[in-house]
Amino acid sequence: MKIRVLDALGCALGALGSQTMRALYEHTEDFGGAGLCTLIGDMRTAPDRAAFYNSALVRYLDFNDSYLAKHETCHPSDNLGAVLAACEYADRNGADLLAALAISYQIQCRLSDVAPVRAKGFDHVTQGAYAVAAGVSKGLGLDVERTAHALAISGTAFNALRVSRTGKLSNWKGLAYPNTAFCATHAAFLAMRGITGPLEVFEGNKGFMETISGTFEIDWSKENLERVTQTIVKRYNAEIHSQSAIEGILELRSQYGFRASEIEKVEVEIFDVAFHIIGGGEEGNKTIVESKEAADHSLPYLIATAILDGEVMPEQYLPERIRRSDVQTLLRKVRVTPAADLTERFPREIPCRHTVHLAGGHRFRAEKGDYEGFTTRPPNRDGARKKFDRLSEPHTTPALRNRIAEMVESMEKAPVRGLMSLLRQAEAPALQEEVLQYGGT
Numbered sequence: 119m120k121i122r123v124l125d126a127l128g129c130a131l132g133a134l135g136s137q138t139m140r141a142l143y144e145h146t147e148d149f150g151g152a153g154l155c156t157l158i159g160d161m162r163t164a165p166d167r168a169a170f171y172n173s174a175l176v177r178y179l180d181f182n183d184s185y186l187a188k189h190e191t192c193h194p195s196d197n198l199g200a201v202l203a204a205c206e207y208a209d210r211n212g213a214d215l216l217a218a219l220a221i222s223y224q225i226q227c228r229l230s231d232v233a234p235v236r237a238k239g240f241d242h243v244t245q246g247a248y249a250v251a252a253g254v255s256k257g258l259g260l261d262v263e264r265t266a267h268a269l270a271i272s273g274t275a276f277n278a279l280r281v282s283r284t285g286k287l288s289n290w291k292g293l294a295y296p297n298t299a300f301c302a303t304h305a306a307f308l309a310m311r312g313i314t315g316p317l318e319v320f321e322g323n324k325g326f327m328e329t330i331s332g333t334f335e336i337d338w339s340k341e342n343l344e345r346v347t348q349t350i351v352k353r354y355n356a357e358i359h360s361q362s363a364i365e366g367i368l369e370l371r372s373q374y375g376f377r378a379s380e381i382e383k384v385e386v387e388i389f390d391v392a393f394h395i396i397g398g399g400e401e402g403n404k405t406i407v408e409s410k411e412a413a414d415h416s417l418p419y420l421i422a423t424a425i426l427d428g429e430v431m432p433e434q435y436l437p438e439r440i441r442r443s444d445v446q447t448l449l450r451k452v453r454v455t456p457a458a459d460l461t462e463r464f465p466r467e468i469p470c471r472h473t474v475h476l477a478g479g480h481r482f483r484a485e486k487g488d489y490e491g492f493t494t495r496p497p498n499r500d501g502a503r504k505k506f507d508r509l510s511e512p513h514t515t516p517a518l519r520n521r522i523a524e525m526v527e528s529m530e531k532a533p534v535r536g537l538m539s540l541l542r543q544a545e546a547p548a549l550q551e552e553v554l555q556y557g558g559t
Contacts, residue, residue: 132509135546173199204257212529222253270315397454
């Protein structure tokens with residue numbers, strides 16, 4: 119869990135200063151609120167607004183962790199901003215924070231397992247309404263009755279449509295979950311003050327099961343808090359289902375040293391979920407790439423930019439990088455198709471096959487089943503620290519980075535307010551406004 123926290127905080131710090139985050143900062147500043155909780159990199163504000171802003175920072179780069187269920191994908195560290203706000207408000211320590219966050223992880227992941235909603239036209243943010251409310255309730259120290267009402271209010275009110283991730287993508291792709299974090303935090307505070315909600319939200323007449331998910335069973339009394347160990351961390355700044363494909367094409371590039379100018383076409387076979395979300399399947403054409411949102415959810419763009427630049431990091435989403443003719447030309451030579459045998463291996467694996475066709479008839483092939491950061495090659499503390507340093511370096515001093523990382527490593531011994539005090543010291547230089555103009559996933 120500490121590795122996931124450090125990973126998410128690196129993502130948050132790396133997003134400071136972007137145009138989208140500046141807009142959200144101004145929005146938060148205008149709406150005000152008692153200065154009870156800290157915004158990463160700046161002021162203090164109301165708990166629900168801190169949950170929104172800090173969640174948006176974690177999400178902006180689309181570089182935070184993921185969980186792969188057979189028919190649903192979610193990003194459990196999306197819950198961190200809300201849990202931080204609750205624990206700071208209630209003056210909890212790091213052990214309380216880890217427990218509350220672990221609860222959010224468990225609930226979101228298990229609902230993704232047993233109650234997927236994507237095929238019904240709803241977004242994974244829908245399950246997040248329950249995960250945030252539960253984590254915030256734990257952070258606030260609510261009793262069983264008030265926690266139940268927080269879940270009931272949040273689950274009833276905040277059911278998100280999948281259209282936020284289909285077709286021509288917008289900033290809302292990256293802000294849908296932060297908005298639910300904001301709303302579900304607000305719901306938990308209402309429950310704290312005695313406001314009640316419909317406790318039959320799952321199984322009741324016109325409830326979640328009847329209207330959205332269908333019937334499912336889960337015995338929460340038998341659940342542990344170990345689902346975090348089955349989450350995966352991104353090695354590349356790209357949509358989660360693309361990770362093995364990016365690693366595979368970079369390995370081919372390194373092994374054979376081909377140049378983009380030699381390529382006639384690149385064939386990528388992949389499992390059906392990836393094909394539909396990022397390969398040009400049911401969620402839209404992925405060869406029209408004009409923004410950061412479109413680029414990080416386009417497998418043709420990700421493969422093309424990996425071949426050209428040798429990496430896929432935040433710099434690959436600069437507006438001028440996206441517009442350049444080299445990547446726009448090459449991405450149209452990438453062909454993505456689903457393969458039944460690869461689909462059968464998902465989500466135990468995240469498999470793909472590449473065939474690179476060069477002028478003159480040369481072909482290079484590779485197959486991948488995982489990548490560095492997947493459950494079969496899980497992230498470690500050293501890898502998490504390197505990623506944290508790379509993303510946070512423009513906004514922190516070496517001393518501040520060390521202090522944040524050290525506090526996360528021993529956070530069960532420290533108050534959450536101490537961690538937030540350190541995170542407030544990060545800076546968002548003005549030049550970042552020109553660097554990352556577009557919102558994240």
